[in-house]
Amino acid sequence: MSKVILGMSVSLDGIAGGGADADGMALHEAILGWVFPLRSWRAEQGQEGGEDSVDSRVWAADFERVGPQIVGRAMFDWGYPYWGENPPFHAPVFVVTHRGQERIEKQGGTSYTFVTGGIEAAVEQARAVADGKDVLLPGGVSVARQGLAAGLVDEVVLHVTPLLAGRGLPLFGDGRAELRCTDAIRGEGAVHLRYEVC
Amino acid sequence: MSKVILGMSVSLDGIAGGGADADGMALHEAILGWVFPLRSWRAEQGQEGGEDSVDSRVWAADFERVGPQIVGRAMFDWGYPYWGENPPFHAPVFVVTHRGQERIEKQGGTSYTFVTGGIEAAVEQARAVADGKDVLLPGGVSVARQGLAAGLVDEVVLHVTPLLAGRGLPLFGDGRAELRCTDAIRGEGAVHLRYEVC
Numbered sequence: 001m002s003k004v005i006l007g008m009s010v011s012l013d014g015i016a017g018g019g020a021d022a023d024g025m026a027l028h029e030a031i032l033g034w035v036f037p038l039r040s041w042r043a044e045q046g047q048e049g050g051e052d053s054v055d056s057r058v059w060a061a062d063f064e065r066v067g068p069q070i071v072g073r074a075m076f077d078w079g080y081p082y083w084g085e086n087p088p089f090h091a092p093v094f095v096v097t098h099r100g101q102e103r104i105e106k107q108g109g110t111s112y113t114f115v116t117g118g119i120e121a122a123v124e125q126a127r128a129v130a131d132g133k134d135v136l137l138p139g140g141v142s143v144a145r146q147g148l149a150a151g152l153v154d155e156v157v158l159h160v161t162p163l164l165a166g167r168g169l170p171l172f173g174d175g176r177a178e179l180r181c182t183d184a185i186r187g188e189g190a191v192h193l194r195y196e197v198c
Numbered sequence: 199m200s201k202v203i204l205g206m207s208v209s210l211d212g213i214a215g216g217g218a219d220a221d222g223m224a225l226h227e228a229i230l231g232w233v234f235p236l237r238s239w240r241a242e243q244g245q246e247g248g249e250d251s252v253d254s255r256v257w258a259a260d261f262e263r264v265g266p267q268i269v270g271r272a273m274f275d276w277g278y279p280y281w282g283e284n285p286p287f288h289a290p291v292f293v294v295t296h297r298g299q300e301r302i303e304k305q306g307g308t309s310y311t312f313v314t315g316g317i318e319a320a321v322e323q324a325r326a327v328a329d330g331k332d333v334l335l336p337g338g339v340s341v342a343r344q345g346l347a348a349g350l351v352d353e354v355v356l357h358v359t360p361l362l363a364g365r366g367l368p369l370f371g372d373g374r375a376e377l378r379c380t381d382a383i384r385g386e387g388a389v390h391l392r393y394e395v396c
Contacts, residue, residue: 012370012391012393013212013368013370014370148362162376162377162393164370164374164375165374166371166372166373166375167374170211171211172210172211172212172362172364175364176361176363176364177361177364178361179361179362180360181384181389184382184384184389191379191382191391193358193389
């Protein structure tokens with residue numbers, strides 16, 4: 001069965017994002033910005049060039065494993081205009097939301113399906129179309145915590161950026177879990193830590 | 199000049215310790231317990247045996263670099279009875295405290311000096327007797343944050359244990375810093391991340 005992988009970027013003090021104000025956007029960029037120069041990330045956006053770095057190869061290997069993705073409503077609302085007509089997912093995306101709406105089809109294999117049955121329903125629907133690939137849960141924080149709390153996450157992959165943010169939204173809440181580390185790779189812009197949830 | 203190294207164990211969600219109750223002690227053991235089986239750690243306690251593991255070699259290499267240590271009052275009060283007559287430091291220890299008292303001499307090279315002038319004075323006194331070694335700041339959380347806030351920390355070494363604690367005391371507070379990752383090693387019981395403070 002497809003694994004569910006929680007894969008997110010965090011600062012060394014565990015912050016996954018900021019608010020929607022200028023400071024929050026600067027924080028987002030500091031935490032997530034390590035991907036922008038990567039050749040593999042740029043290819044997903046339909047852009048040429050970029051660095052063929054350790055980070056780029058880690059990102060490419062992770063993306064290769066992944067089919068459907070599950071995102072939270074806030075992340076969807078934030079990202080939708082940026083993701084454009086040929087979004088970087090190239091796979092079905094399931095949006096966990098309280099507000100149901102019609103499925104949206106985009107180019108390049110991306111579709112947005114709005115799931116009102118919670119994280120469990122989203123995982124079920126994503127697995128049904130995974131076709132041998134794994135399911136990625138790239139955020140935001142709320143959906144990540146829901147997935148962990150429901151025991152639905154098989155692997156946690158953290159891209160840790162070399163920053164003490166000192167403010168913002170911590171990825172992890174009051175959920176407890178035992179993990180097993182299976183990989184630790186130092187890239188140019190982040191350390192990539194991979195864990196199995198026990 | 200001797201570097202000041204903040205070196206602590208944390209859970210993957212950034213928790214450095216718990217309270218003094220049973221749950222807090224269990225949490226302490228879950229976060230710090232990776233050291234107990236190590237041959238190098240046991241040797242510092244005057245114990246034989248233990249595992250010659252990746253973790254043990256990382257611990258030994260770190261300890262080799264370090265001379266004086268700086269600890270907080272709470273950590274001292276907590277650890278003093280356990281550390282015994284031949285404490286595992288084998289070097290001068292400076293205790294940051296509001297309550298001055300006479301210096302205590304122990305066997306095996308350990309002494310406890312009580313510094314009431316704050317973290318700056320403790321670093322100055324530790325450097326004065328470092329004799330080419332680095333100065334280790336092993337905790338607790340309050341002293342670690344004071345050292346970071348005062349810009350006195352040159353390196354941050356985190357031993358990250360595979361655990362989402364979900365409660366307890368976060369190592370990092372609202373301090374901001376840019377770092378540079380210089381090493382990431384996956385051991386048996388922890389991932390060892392080394393950063394320079396920019």
